[in-house]
Amino acid sequence: MNYESGNYEREQLALPGEAAAPPGRARRAAVVVAIVLVLGLLFFVMGHKKHGTADGGPAQAPSVTVIAPGRQVVDHAVQATGTLAARREMPVGVAGEGGRVTRVLVEPGQWVAAGQVLATVDRSVQTQTAESLAAQIKVAQADATLAQSELDRAKALVANGFVSKADIESKTATRDAAAARVRVAQAQLAQQRATNGRLDIRAPAAGLVLTRQVEAGQIVSAGSGVLFRIAMAGELEMRASLAEQDLAALHVGARATVTPVGQTQSFAGQIWQLAPVIDPATRQGVARIALRYDPALRPGGFATAQIVGGASTVPMLPESAVLSDARGNYVYIVDGANKAARRDVKTGPVTDQGVSITGGLSGTERVVVAAGAFLAPGQTVKPVLQKAG
Missing domain, CATH: 1.10.287.470 (Helix hairpin bin)
Incomplete structure (x- = not known):
């Protein structure tokens, strides 16, 4: 009774004038239609993709930003560390027979003239x-x-x-x-x-008193050692320690910028003497950088220096353009056919303007600025030229 009533209800749902379709046949027809639609969509997508890659059409080529770097004048800088000192330090002691010191007339930090009395002896x-x-x-x-x-x-x-x-x-x-x-x-x-x-202890030349090691009432003699230290004319220097290969690239007169530790202020100077020998233990030499007197420069302090060893005209690239792997540093350039090509390069000093390229580029190439790591040699790209800064 129930089966017959169920068939009766499905028969009642058929459209007027149509015979009721068996339920199994309807489901099979729906599945076939779905399969046909999926196959058609896949055929359309694959055929369109095949058509795009075969023609090398720009619609499928990725857009990359490129730059023609040209050539710029770049200073070759050498970083060094060292200590500050008097350029010509004059140790002052007892020149005569000595005796009891009656007065000390100067203090560290004072300027003295040549022959000025620093201390008197009874x-x-x-x-x-x-x-x-x-x-x-x-x-x-x-x-x-x-x-x-x-x-x-x-x-x-x-x-x-x-x-x-x-x-x-x-x-x-x-x-x-x-x-x-x-x-x-x-x-x-x-x-x-x-x-x-x-008997009077006098300054041998004009300069700045650096240290005082004597007090009134003290008995001094020729064996008492150094009582005062004076920087001749107040001239200072930085004694920068450099590796021998860096020392060989410098010359007397090279410009330098010295920054004492703990300060943000920098001071201009220049090399006035290069060490004629290399320390066999450390394989380093000393470059002496002349500095003008400034109260912020304290002999004995530690400082860093950036020394300009010379200048050259080379291409400059953003750091993002230079890649590296086991073979070394390289960049991607875009040739006349808009295809990416790997170019091995040699890099130089890194400055605020970017990375200097000392070999591998002439400066006229179109270099990929970014996304080079996602490119493959020979891949077609759509270059977007960026103006060199």
Whole structure:
């Protein structure tokens, strides 16, 4: 009863004038139609793709940004580290016999003139010695005056026969000896005064006082060592340590920029001396960079330097354009047929403007700026030229 009623309902759903289709046949027809539609769509897509790749049409070629870099002047910079120091440092110690320091007249950081007194040493004993020698000069001068007077009187009497020629010669010798003793006494006094003058510790040349290692009341002598250090004329330098291959590429007069550690301010300088020898232990040499005095430059401090060793005209590329693999550095260029081609290159210094190319490019090529890693040699691309910066 139920089966018959179900058939009756399906028969009632058929359109007027149509016979009711068996249910299995309808499902099979729907599946066949779906398969035909899918096959047709696949045939259309594959046929369209085949048509595009065979013709090499631009519709399927990826767009890539390219640049013609040209050539730019690039400075070859060498990075170095080193210490700051006085270009000509003058150690000052005791030049005389020394003694007790009575006053210290300068402090580190002060400028001094040539011959200026830095510290004084007690000279009470030496002063008395000088006065004694001055008195001896007067005694010797008196003896010389008396000897000259006796010689003059003897010469006046020799004509009358009262004095012999032998007496004249004797008195002449006495006069000459007295005069010589005067000169000896004068020389001794001058020597003592010079010695007294060396008791004061003086600056050998004008410059900047760097250190002071003496205090009032201290006993000093020639063995006391260095009491002051002075930078001649306040001139400073950086002693940059460089590998021997970098040192060979530099020359006297090369420009440099020095930045002390802990500071953002940089100072301009230039190389004034290159080390004539290489340290066999470190395989490094020293480039001495002359600097003008500035309070921010403190001798003994650490600094970095960027030294310009020369300049050349080379192509410059953005860093994104340069790729690398086991074979080395390379770029992709786009040839006249708009196909990508690998080009091996040699890179130079990296600057704010990009990577300098020292070999492999002339600068007239169309170089892929980005997405080179996704290209394959011979692949057709659609180049979009970017203006070189």
